[in-house]
Amino acid sequence: MNVLVWNENRHEKKNPVVSEIYPKGIHGAIANFLQEEHVTVNTATLDEDEHGLTEELLNKTDVLIWWGHIAHDEVQDEIVERVHKRVLDGMGLIVLHSGHFSKIFKKLMGTTCDLKWREADEKERLWVVDPSHPITEGLGEYIELEKEEMYGEHFDIPSPDELVFLSWFEGGEVFRSGAAYQRGKGKVFYFRPGHETYPTYYNQDIQRVIKNAVRWVNNANTPTPVYGNAKPLEAISKK
Known part of the structure; x- marks a missing residue:
């Protein structure tokens, strides 16, 4: 499996708190723990040519992980x-x-x-609301x-x-923190935690969710449907 971790990589350059927590970038931290899964992991960032998302690389990618925040508008529409x-x-x-709030997620959601x-600095509990889902494998009732x-x-x-996770915060709010979708042949999973000034991606349970999600969204062996004007099936035409 080929996994590509994309990160705009701007906070790490501007905020010393973020660069101290993630000295190799958020993308580097995520890529590091995914290496444990014996998958091929590459990284790409916003300021690379074509944002690092060339056709050649994307065509080889089975799973793309996306982290962005302050530079959504800088992502080229063509990409x-x-x-x-x-x-x-x-x-x-x-x-x-x-x-x-990325362009790609809003385009896929249509909202x-x-x-x-x-x-x-608030406590968050991510409640597992679908304990049978493969993304929750290895977790308890909540993170x-x-x-x-x-x-x-x-x-x-x-x-x-x-819906896989529902969050509760100390301020009283709740949030749909783990949402799964099918779009065309592709699977999409949104996972909420990961603010840049907290070491969230070093948490073992958060890492477990992302590892599980990588396996779940991987759809490489799904056959491609045939569209357009269809001839009668042979079995039917003989009747």
Whole structure:
């Protein structure tokens, strides 16, 4: 399996708190723990040519992981179309944290993907609301994070095909934190945690979810449907 971890990589260059937590970037931290899964992992960032998302690389990618926040508008529409086509063709997509506002996620959802937020040191509990789902394998009833940014409802997304996690925050808000979708041949999973000033991606349970999600969205062996003007099936034509 070929996994590509994409990160805009801007906070790491501007904020010393973020660069201290993630000295190799958020993409580097995620790629590091995914190496344990014996998959081929590459990384790409916004300031590379074509944002690192060349046709050649995307065509070899089974799963794309996306983290963005302050530079969504800088992602070229041409590249968004390229990623969108690959998802419809079967590439898995995992969108993390503030990637909910990325061009690619909004295009796939067809909504604003807006929400409430509050940047504060609040406890978050991500409750497993679908314990039978493969993404929750190896977890308990909930994941607890001592400090995270609050995201609250209403979250303007389509009703998930499968809701996997529901978050509760100390301020009283709840949020649909793990939402799974099918788009064309591709699977899409949105996973909320991961504010840049917290070491969330070092949490073992968060890593477990992302590892599980990589396996779940991988759709490489799904056959391609045939569309257009269809001739009668041979078995039917003989009748």
